[in-house]
Amino acid sequence: MRSGSYARKPALPWTPGHDVGGVIEEVGQCVTTFKKSDRVFTSKTITGGYAEYTVASDDSVYHLPDSLSYKEGSAIGIPYFTAYRALLQKAHARAGETVLVHGASGGVGIAACQVARAHGLKVLGTAGTPEGMCLVERNGAHKAFNHRETGYTNQIKDYTGGRGVNVIVEMLSNVNLSNDLQLLSNGGRVIIVGCRGSIEINPRDTMAKETSIIGTALNTATEEELQETAAALLAGMEVGWLRPVVGPEFPLEKAALAHEEIMKGSGARGKMILTM
Numbered sequence: 001m002r003s004g005s006y007a008r009k010p011a012l013p014w015t016p017g018h019d020v021g022g023v024i025e026e027v028g029q030c031v032t033t034f035k036k037s038d039r040v041f042t043s044k045t046i047t048g049g050y051a052e053y054t055v056a057s058d059d060s061v062y063h064l065p066d067s068l069s070y071k072e073g074s075a076i077g078i079p080y081f082t083a084y085r086a087l088l089q090k091a092h093a094r095a096g097e098t099v100l101v102h103g104a105s106g107g108v109g110i111a112a113c114q115v116a117r118a119h120g121l122k123v124l125g126t127a128g129t130p131e132g133m134c135l136v137e138r139n140g141a142h143k144a145f146n147h148r149e150t151g152y153t154n155q156i157k158d159y160t161g162g163r164g165v166n167v168i169v170e171m172l173s174n175v176n177l178s179n180d181l182q183l184l185s186n187g188g189r190v191i192i193v194g195c196r197g198s199i200e201i202n203p204r205d206t207m208a209k210e211t212s213i214i215g216t217a218l219n220t221a222t223e224e225e226l227q228e229t230a231a232a233l234l235a236g237m238e239v240g241w242l243r244p245v246v247g248p249e250f251p252l253e254k255a256a257l258a259h260e261e262i263m264k265g266s267g268a269r270g271k272m273i274l275t276m
Contacts, residue, residue, distance in 0.1 A: 019271075020049055020056070021064060021073025031058045039064040043077030043218075050255055052276065059223070062230055065237050068244070075107060075244035075271035076233070082218050083111035083169070084229045086191040088119070090216045091167045095120030098160060100183065103171030104141060105132035107271030108193060110245045112169045113140035118241040124156060124165065127268075135269060139245060153179050164188060164209075174199045177213070181205040191216055245270030252276045 020042045027034055034040065044060040064073040087093045093116065101112045104125030116123045117140030125141035127133045133144035143159060145152045157164065164185035170176055173190075174197040180190045181201065192215045206213065221229070236242030247270030250258040255274055262272060 019043060019074050019077035019079075020045060020054060021070035021076070023070075024061075025053065028058070033058055034061060034063075039066070039070075039073075041073035041076050043081055050252065050274070059226075062234065067240075068237065071246045071249070071273055071275070072244040074273045075246050076242075078218065079107035079111040079244070079271055080115070080233050080236075080242065081221075081226070081229050082108050082193060082216070083115045084232060085218060085221055085225065086169050086193055086216050087112060087115055087121075087167065088232075089221075089225055089229070090214050091169075091189045091191045093119065093121055093167050096122075097166035098122040098124065098163075098185075099167040099169065100156065100165040101125040101136075101141070101169045102147070102176055102180065103127075103194070103268070104136040104144070105129075105270070106171065106268030107245075107247070109136070109169075109171060109268070110139045110270060114236075114241055114243070116140065118236060121167075124159070126152070132269060135245065139243075147176075153183060156183055160185075167191065169193060172196065177201055178205070181211060181213075184209060184211045186210065188212075189214055246273055248272045249275050 024034055024036055024038045024040055026036060040061050041064045042056045042061050045054040045056045047055045093099060099116045099121045101109050103109050104113055105127040113123050113125055113136060123141045124143050125136035126145045126147035127136050128148045133146060136144040145155055164183050166185055166188050168180045168183065168190045170180055170190055170192050171194040173192045173195045177199050178201045186209045188209065188211045190213050233242060248261065252274050258272055258274060
């Protein structure tokens with residue numbers, strides 16, 4: 001195991017063992033990139049994220065700019081790494097293409113909107129409330145749609161002039177995948193980021209337009225892909241397009257309640273975090 005960096009965390013993520021924003025308290029003997037008191041964020045920990053202190057391998061720790069708070073640092077790792085991987089490394093999205101972020105008001109969705117807009121894509125997003133739609137448009141989407149409204153997919157088709165979208169970043173594929181296939185343009189790609197069950201689709205829907213369904217998981221990324229992603233995101237922090245949206249906050253002792261709120265799916269508003 002590589003020597004790790006010990007970080008004290010003023011803010012914690014809701015998912016145990018993943019995103020953390022905080023200050024380094026100690027570094028291992030072989031660590032040269034970081035020093036005590038550095039402001040950092042992580043995308044993965046070794047000892048778990050529900051604690052005042054955690055241990056992280058130095059290859060999953062990144063410098064946190066002074067322009068971002070520790071809470072914002074807790075909302076970077078998984079959401080932005082996932083969004084970049086989905087859009088650029090798996091979908092191979094290109095400037096000028098149109099992307100639909102299906103479920104865009106959550107942590108990964110907001111990150112996907114910001115990444116896509118920064119890379120020159122036409123960005124559409126969906127959310128389940130008017131507040132969520134406003135949040136999506138404030139964070140890079142050219143247009144937002146309410147995915148709880150009957151006929152919203154027809155609204156998306158009309159907005160694209162009947163051409164459809166090139167890429168869909170899908171957060172809830174067990175509900176939306178069949179409709180997604182109807183929204184794609186020729187050669188379009190659905191990138192599955194999230195799923196809570198099974199769904200029946202007609203494979204013929206992929207044939208006429210030669211579309212693709214591609215799954216992605218951050219833990220399958222190579223070291224080279226993670227380095228590429230980190231470099232791109234750190235550049236985004238420097239120029240200012242990467243601005244995490246911190247959603248509901250829960251004290252550490254109410255972590256169980258945070259999990260319950262996530263599962264309710266009552267309308268995501270940025271990245272949920274735990275604080276202390």
